[in-house]
Amino acid sequence: MANFHYKARNAQGKLVEGTVEAPSAEAVASQLLEGAMTPVAIREAAREIDLGALVREKLRRNGGVELDDLILFCRQMYTLTKAGVPIIRALKGLVETARKPQMGRTLKAVCDDLEAGRDLSGALARHPKVFPLLLTSMVQVGESTGRLDETFLQVANYLTLEKDTIDRVKQAMRYPTFVVVAISIAIAILSLFVIPTFEKVFKGFGAELPLPTKIILGLSRFSVTYWPYILLALVAIFFGVRQWLKTERGRYLWDRAKLRLPVVGSIIQRATLTRFARAFSMGFAAGVPLVQALSFTARAVDNVYVGERLEQMRHSIERGDTLTRSARATEMFTPLVLQMLAVGEETGAVDQMLLEVAEFYEREVDYDLKNITSAIEPILIVFIGGMVLVLALGVFLPMWNLSQVAR
Known part of the structure; x- marks a missing residue:
């Protein structure tokens, strides 16, 4: 204490x-x-x-506890609480059937806290690495209103939609990632094994080689000679970037850069705003104070840069500004969404308008994900074509020159 x-x-x-x-x-x-x-x-x-750092901290999973485990936990708690099973007995049953050891240990600790007189939301809040602030805040509202079963169902549905969005983004990125990896492997094989063989042939004739061939041969000789150092440098860069991304500054810069990537950046941004709209709507409709709802929503979006913008909204509202003007100041929302928020404030149906915002962004994200392959394919074709052209000029031009000399 x-x-x-x-x-x-x-x-x-x-x-x-x-x-x-x-x-x-x-x-x-x-x-x-x-x-x-x-x-x-x-x-x-x-x-x-530093409350700002707490709010901006990304949702982390501990000991293998993932989104699927949280969804299963919420659905099980919904079923048990709706059936009238006491909370402690329900949690003890979940401890015995937990699929992950860390989840079982955490639920056991929650049971101990409940038996010691702590409320459920307070017991869950003591494990922020397993139970996100969104979940604990909603459970607190459910306890105060006597609708704990509905709260668990709402959180389960929200987490299910979030997982579905994440899975769709990963699935859409699988094809371009595979192509880039395949190209990288092909370049490594050509540089280390194929081009050195051509170099021996060119040296045997002793003819003057064109500039593209000299560049390719130079890069190949460098790769063959220093490949252990290149591999070591790549491994060092990989782990260095991973450590950098764990820092507050690194997470902030990377989360901001993701939103500005060509083709996929706008999709990531709208998927993030979909999470914001759903989480904020759910909290606001459940009776969570506006400022508190923005705070836990800033963490729920899982993006430090967007979370900082939401913190700016919270500060503006604390100073007496309206939700619509605060949202406009972040420059993250389209004019259509801002109009919907303004109507929600005027009619007192902000939660309903936010659900409409979430569905609006979700439809856009779904459409773009279905067409992302056709958008990326021209870029990949141009990239692959350029590489093939350079290799063709570097390898076949001297062969053509050599055939002319032989004649």
């Missing part, structure tokens, strides 16, 4: 400050929300807690 200083706004919007003892900043936020107060800032007495 540690002491935390907090600033929060009560139901009347008045700023309240105080100190509370809790295991983590997330637990403090949960206590404040239970008391109808919206957290503004939380810091530990010994050191500052």
Whole structure:
């Protein structure tokens, strides 16, 4: 346990400050929300807690616990709670049938916390690497409203849609990835084995070689001579990039770069905004405070760059700005979506409008994923054709010259 200083706004919007003892900043936020107060800032007495970093941190899985396991957990909890099975008994049953050891150990720890008097949302919140903030926040709302079974069903449906979007993006990228890998292997084989054989033939005739052939032979000699160092450099670059992507700065730059990639960048952005719209709509409709809903949605989108933009929206709303103006300031949404948000604010049906936004982006993503292969194929054909042209000029031009000399 540690002491935390907090600033929060009560139901009347008045700023309240105080100190509370809790295991983590997330637990403090949960206590404040239970008391109808919206957290503004939380810091530990010994050191500052960067809420922005917590919000921007990407959803991580621990010990092999994946999205499929969370979906199964939510659906099982929906069935058991709807049938009236007590929470502790239901969780103990899931511990015995857990497919992943880490999931079983985590659920066992949750059972121990429940038996010690902690509520379910607080017990789940103590394992943020397994249960995302989206899930724990929704469970907290379900506990307070007495509709825990419906909450688990909503989260399961949301995670299922998210997994379906991720799988479709991966499936669409499988073909171009395979082509690029195949081309890279072909280039390595030509450089290390095929071109050196032609070099021996050219040297035997002693004729002057054209420039393309000299370049290709030079690259081939370099590859044959230094291939161990090249391989070592590639391995070092691979692991170096992986470590860099684990840093906050690296994750931010990579998540921003993904949205600007040709052809696929706009698809990734709209798929990310689909997650935002569904998660935000679900939280808002369940009664989660607007600021808190934006906070856990920023983590649910699984993109640090987009999460930062959502944090900007949250800060703007805290200063009294409207949802539509805050969304327009991020420059992430189309004019049509902004109009739908404006209508939702005017009519009091923001959650319904956000569902419409999610379905709008989902239709666009689905259409683009079906046509992504036809969009990428011309780029790959031009790339492969250029490589074949260079190799043909480098290998066959000197052979033609040699045949002229022989005549």
